[in-house]
Amino acid sequence: MVYRIHFTAEDLARTRVAAAPLPSVELDIAVRMVQERSHPVRFGAWRQQALRRLRPQARMVLDLIRPMGASPDFLGATQTDSPEEFLQQVRSTPSSQVQRDLARIAEHRALPAWARRLGDDKELLEQLWDTWEHVYAQLVGSYWPHIVECVAVERAERMRDVLEGGIARLFAGLNPQRVRWEAPVLHIAMASGLDADLRLEGRGLLLVPSVFGCEAPVINPDAKPQPTLTYPANSDQRPFLPTATPHARTSHNPAASLATLLGRTRAAVLVAIAERPGCTTRELAITVGVAPASASEHATVLRTAGLIDTIRLKNMALHSPTSTGLALLDSGTG
Numbered sequence: 001m002v003y004r005i006h007f008t009a010e011d012l013a014r015t016r017v018a019a020a021p022l023p024s025v026e027l028d029i030a031v032r033m034v035q036e037r038s039h040p041v042r043f044g045a046w047r048q049q050a051l052r053r054l055r056p057q058a059r060m061v062l063d064l065i066r067p068m069g070a071s072p073d074f075l076g077a078t079q080t081d082s083p084e085e086f087l088q089q090v091r092s093t094p095s096s097q098v099q100r101d102l103a104r105i106a107e108h109r110a111l112p113a114w115a116r117r118l119g120d121d122k123e124l125l126e127q128l129w130d131t132w133e134h135v136y137a138q139l140v141g142s143y144w145p146h147i148v149e150c151v152a153v154e155r156a157e158r159m160r161d162v163l164e165g166g167i168a169r170l171f172a173g174l175n176p177q178r179v180r181w182e183a184p185v186l187h188i189a190m191a192s193g194l195d196a197d198l199r200l201e202g203r204g205l206l207l208v209p210s211v212f213g214c215e216a217p218v219i220n221p222d223a224k225p226q227p228t229l230t231y232p233a234n235s236d237q238r239p240f241l242p243t244a245t246p247h248a249r250t251s252h253n254p255a256a257s258l259a260t261l262l263g264r265t266r267a268a269v270l271v272a273i274a275e276r277p278g279c280t281t282r283e284l285a286i287t288v289g290v291a292p293a294s295a296s297e298h299a300t301v302l303r304t305a306g307l308i309d310t311i312r313l314k315n316m317a318l319h320s321p322t323s324t325g326l327a328l329l330d331s332g333t334g
Contacts, residue, residue, distance in 0.1 A: 014204025152277030
């Protein structure tokens with residue numbers, strides 16, 4: 001049994017890879033992952049570190065998001081790629097929606113007794129929001145720069161697939177064990193064994209690389225403005241934890257420390273590309289505050305030095321950092 005996504009020519013034209021990871025997706029899967037023992041090589045060290053830092057009240061969140069099964073929509077329905085906006089949107093969820101979502105979950109599994117009071121007990125709800133933010137910080141937030149880097153590398157690989165082999169190559173590289181393309185239908189083997197059909201009807205599909213979602217695909221057919229399919233980013237078995245300690249990227253100003261080596265503007269260009277992988281030359285120029293011709297010239301120098309990669313898609317040049325460029329930024333030297 002498989003989940004089938006039906007494409008039209010218009011759907012294929014609108015299908016794209018997300019420019020950045022989604023905090024809601026990463027946190028939902030990370031909460032599940034920390035409660036089990038799968039993928040010990042990739043996530044074993046992260047899991048031990050996270051469990052040591054979680055406060056006892058984190059059990060509130062773990063009781064609502066189990067290793068298997070649906071989780072309440074109010075804890076992760078937002079599609080923003082901004083962690084701050086994501087946390088704010090969750091905290092501002094109306095109590096009426098909290099009640100509806102919990103009632104839906106209760107139809108399939110038992111909820112803890114305290115969860116039944118969430119819709120009416122404002123103090124308890126505030127406690128849940130505080131705990132939610134704590135869990136986010138310990139499981140995902142501390143490693144967010146590293147997650148962004150992993151997704152940037154993955155996105156560049158998928159862009160290369162499109163350029164070299166078209167949409168068929170793109171789909172083939174998503175999750176070979178579970179995703180199969182037989183035009184015009186994408187066949188997906190879900191962990192739940194769900195057998196269903198999704199017709200995109202001109203909306204296209206947003207492909208969302210996920211660092212923690214390294215096994216089974218996750219489909220959100222109701223996401224706006226288009227349905228989403230989560231697939232593994234860099235699905236090899238190397239340990240997830242970066243060599244740098246959490247928050248290492250924020251302990252210095254990369255642009256300032258690299259200015260002596262690269263020049264102030266060129267350092268700013270490298271930082272802008274690292275923060276916005278897949279950006280166009282025009283977007284780069286606006287971000288740094290230089291003319292497009294100047295942005296293109298600086299990108300050429302950085303590309304020649306092996307610090308960025310540039311992929312040409314139609315009439316656009318898309319710039320992403322290389323591992324060498326990211327390592328230079330992480331070192332903070334120059």
